[in-house]
Amino acid sequence: xxxxxxxxxxxxxxxxxxxxxxxxxWLALPGGLWLAIFFVIPxxxxxxxxxxxxxxxxxxxxxxxxxxxxxxxxxYHDQFVRSIIYAIIVTLLTIVLAxxxxxxxxxxxxxxxxxxxxxxxxxxxxxxxxxxxQWQFILADNGFVLGTLKHLHxxxxxxxxxxxxxxxxxxxTYNYLPFMVLPLYVSIERLDPRLMEAANDLYASKLQALLRxxxxxxxxxxxxxxxxxxxxxxxxFVNAQLLGGAKTTMIxxxxxxxxxxxxxxxxxxxxxxxxxxxxxxxxFAYARALGTKDVMEAAAL
Amino acid sequence: xTPAELDPLAQAxxxxxxxxxxxxxxxIHAAGLMAGAGLLAGCSVAGARASVIPEGYxxxxxxxxxxxxxxxxxxxxxGKVHGRNTHPSVDAFTKATGIKVKYEEVIQDMDSxxxxxxPVLASHQATGYDLMVLTNGIYLTQMRELNYLVPLDHSRMPxxxxxxxxxxxxxxxxxxxxxxxxxxxxxxxxxxNPKYVKRPITSFDDLFDPAFKGKVGMFxxxxxxxxxxxxxxxxxPAKSTESDWRRAAKRLTQQRNSGLVRAYYQQDYIAPLSKGxxxxxxxxxxxxxxxxxxTPGLDLKFVVPEQGGxxxxxxxxxxxxxxxxxxxxxxxxxxxxxxxxxxxxxxxxYFTPVPEAKRYILADAKAATDKDDRESLLQIxxxxxxxxTKAMESKLYRYATLKPEEVPVWNxxxxxxxxx
Numbered sequence: 001x002x003x004x005x006x007x008x009x010x011x012x013x014x015x016x017x018x019x020x021x022x023x024x025x026w027l028a029l030p031g032g033l034w035l036a037i038f039f040v041i042p043x044x045x046x047x048x049x050x051x052x053x054x055x056x057x058x059x060x061x062x063x064x065x066x067x068x069x070x071x072x073x074x075x076y077h078d079q080f081v082r083s084i085i086y087a088i089i090v091t092l093l094t095i096v097l098a099x100x101x102x103x104x105x106x107x108x109x110x111x112x113x114x115x116x117x118x119x120x121x122x123x124x125x126x127x128x129x130x131x132x133x134q135w136q137f138i139l140a141d142n143g144f145v146l147g148t149l150k151h152l153h154x155x156x157x158x159x160x161x162x163x164x165x166x167x168x169x170x171x172x173t174y175n176y177l178p179f180m181v182l183p184l185y186v187s188i189e190r191l192d193p194r195l196m197e198a199a200n201d202l203y204a205s206k207l208q209a210l211l212r213x214x215x216x217x218x219x220x221x222x223x224x225x226x227x228x229x230x231x232x233x234x235x236x237f238v239n240a241q242l243l244g245g246a247k248t249t250m251i252x253x254x255x256x257x258x259x260x261x262x263x264x265x266x267x268x269x270x271x272x273x274x275x276x277x278x279x280x281x282x283x284f285a286y287a288r289a290l291g292t293k294d295v296m297e298a299a300a301l
Numbered sequence: 302x303t304p305a306e307l308d309p310l311a312q313a314x315x316x317x318x319x320x321x322x323x324x325x326x327x328x329i330h331a332a333g334l335m336a337g338a339g340l341l342a343g344c345s346v347a348g349a350r351a352s353v354i355p356e357g358y359x360x361x362x363x364x365x366x367x368x369x370x371x372x373x374x375x376x377x378x379x380g381k382v383h384g385r386n387t388h389p390s391v392d393a394f395t396k397a398t399g400i401k402v403k404y405e406e407v408i409q410d411m412d413s414x415x416x417x418x419x420p421v422l423a424s425h426q427a428t429g430y431d432l433m434v435l436t437n438g439i440y441l442t443q444m445r446e447l448n449y450l451v452p453l454d455h456s457r458m459p460x461x462x463x464x465x466x467x468x469x470x471x472x473x474x475x476x477x478x479x480x481x482x483x484x485x486x487x488x489x490x491x492x493x494n495p496k497y498v499k500r501p502i503t504s505f506d507d508l509f510d511p512a513f514k515g516k517v518g519m520f521x522x523x524x525x526x527x528x529x530x531x532x533x534x535x536x537x538p539a540k541s542t543e544s545d546w547r548r549a550a551k552r553l554t555q556q557r558n559s560g561l562v563r564a565y566y567q568q569d570y571i572a573p574l575s576k577g578x579x580x581x582x583x584x585x586x587x588x589x590x591x592x593x594x595x596t597p598g599l600d601l602k603f604v605v606p607e608q609g610g611x612x613x614x615x616x617x618x619x620x621x622x623x624x625x626x627x628x629x630x631x632x633x634x635x636x637x638x639x640x641x642x643x644x645x646x647x648x649x650x651y652f653t654p655v656p657e658a659k660r661y662i663l664a665d666a667k668a669a670t671d672k673d674d675r676e677s678l679l680q681i682x683x684x685x686x687x688x689x690t691k692a693m694e695s696k697l698y699r700y701a702t703l704k705p706e707e708v709p710v711w712n713x714x715x716x717x718x719x720x721x
Contacts, residue, residue, distance in 0.1 A: 049346065052345065052346065054345075054346070054348075055348075055705065055706075055709070056348075056349060056443070057348055057349060057350050057443065057446050057447055057705060058348040058350060059345065059346055059347045059348030059349070060345060060346040061345040061346075062345055075713065075717055076717070076720075078721070079720070079721070136572075140573075140576055140578060141576065141577060141578045142576060142577050142578075143576075158514075158515065158516075160515065160563075160578070162578060163515075163563045163564040163578075244564065245562070245563050245564035246557050246560075246562040246563065246564055246565065246721060247557065247721050249720050249721050253720060254720050257716065257720055260412055260413070260416045261412045261416075261523065262523075262708075262709070262712050262716070264709065264712070265346065
């Protein structure tokens, strides 16, 4: 009796075959688990928590109490809107500041590129809080900057920066600038220099080459930079705490207080969830406005 | 032909052609949704309250030779031995009892400290501290409600009953001193920098003077700020009602909206007050004294407003699951000796709970060889901010005592003021 099965050399057991087809899934498993454990489960938990009622001492139980959302938003909508506005201003400022820096390093940096990048990153070697605290000294009402200006009568004697929105926005811009520089640098660095030569050959002025060649090709870099600044800036609380004043509280500060001071977990979760929703909508609208969802993929590269 | 007449295989085929089939993906989606909904509905957060500590808690507790003490910074006497900072009163305790003390200045503010120990206690673990210093108010009440504090063994603290000032015994926040005894008390009032403010500050209303626009500091907390404001509108916080809270909050909101308040501060108001970023601010009595003492040339003033000030008390208490409660009791008893209380009072300049300490401070002043030292000690012995006079006491109010269900209402009224 002859056997219908193929040669032993090429035969693959059905189990192996099945496993082979699943290789992709196996490889995605660690990442998937990571997302599930550290993102999906906390998110579902946060959503669940935001719908509970109760108190810290006796516990919270699920009552699907949706009005927590309206209530907290009505109490804190000022801080909410303020955070989004600050985040937009800071993002625009970082783009304006970071683009020339990144461009210069990528195009003119020569063999010292990595040195320049290191210089940009250098402040990160100092603690975030300490870096921000230094601005309290720099911007103090009678500190060496304002003190000098006041001495020269360039500004009025009761002019101050600390405890104003300007100080908070400056602090945020300072702290998040490198997050914009790096993705921009990467995308400008990748530009093919021959494109610029071609533009030059075709009689494009330098400005035209910048606006019509460089800028459009680096949109993914800008997008990545926006993702990395806008989102964390909108939920930052350190800068408002250290540099802010009476009317500069951001939503991050409110959430912090609700969680840790008031132990009001449902209200804090409701605010966090609303913030996340607003940021996601904003980011997707922005990606759509840039014309393509490829921006996401390109940004991830 | 009815389906019944078909053979079973054909029946299955027909079902497959006519009825909707569920793909594997549908089933996964459905399972996911159900799991999600189940999670949403199924979760709850258990209350943090622990069981009541039984009566016989102290019966089986043995003396130990170690105690771990959680304390606020700059809240005890400091000396120098061989160029190293020491706390002479702590050393005296170790010498007298043989109990080693791990003195840790880990409490920066109530929020973060209580926030760090509560989860530990909620999971029935020891915090590592045997003794800690907590301010009366929402958190202390909460810790008591949660059964996280060990009832003190009154038989082991005779010095408290002998020497403590009658006003610190049996406080409203802890009837019968069941769980706490005071460490020091202090006043929340107003401080100003006379370099910039050219007139004496006397009243709570001075915090609302348009001349100080943008130079007024207020506290960012749900205790001192609300209570001082309630006193400011002429109401005793202990007797205040929700409508008083709303009136006080309204006043504070107007103050903020008219641009008077520069910022709401936590512990960090001294530096801006010294630098001139702030001219007038809410302040704690001892802070101002210590700032003046540690910075030559600095002359900040502290006043109890004519409407009254708020007095608070930091309390010694023992956290649940502490490993050395007997040693902690010994330490509590030790610090109520007048000579030891005097050592602390000379340094920290807050209200001491031991009036007898004055005698020792005067004796120290007499013995002092340095003229400045002598004057400063005499000043402390005379200070109504260390040994309150009757006149001072009549101007001082305690925090409103809130029932747990009132806390959220209170927070929602006052928090939008400073979290703005």
